Amino acid sequence: GAVVSQHPSWVICKSGTSVKIECRSLDFQATTMFWYRQFPKQSLMLMATSNEGSKATYEQGVEKDKFLINHASLTLSTLTVTSAHPEDSSFYICSARRRAYYGYTFGSGTRLTVV
């Protein structure tokens, strides 16, 4: 079945540094990638949607200069948290969608802790 590999699974970084999270679709072409943020015992909040070769579309309230999303190829999308602060600590999940397919394949998530 379709697999999305998300790395790293967890990361600790110092306040003020940047962190990059990668999502790779291993056996299919991800025409659209969705990036979510999730706090403990809460729902997934969509941060942005990216289509291959296009600029990402950010949800209201999400700082596009802080959360940089790149979807340069059909198999790789990245989320970079720039100048991270403790309030950015959260669980980040990517989800890929194939063209003309109703389903979604989720990555395994990245737990980010900013100290």
Next chain:
Amino acid sequence: AQTVTQSQPEMSVQEAETVTLSCTYDTSESDYYLFWYKQPPSRQMILVIRQEAYKQQNATENRFSVNFQKAAKSFSLKISDSQLGDAAMYFCAYRDNAGGTSYGKLTFGQGTILTVHP
């Protein structure tokens, strides 16, 4: 904007018993999909079941079935013969087929934590 509401923050069930998780949604669209996802402690999202709005027949997947009431905008999940491995957070999700930059976007409910007692 579409909204999805899960009114049960937590539910519990005895092993081998049946439990129903509730979900309601609000939309003006007629063409859409509904999903139930399971998120176990590993936090990997797992698709449980999906329903196309144009289908009147309720979807079933082994022990999992839905009660889709389109007019009432209700989409409940029934888990039969509950197993310990069913313990997880369950999310109801909606997606329409309208165009635009957020085409294919999933809208999630707040989630329901299901506990299964042995």
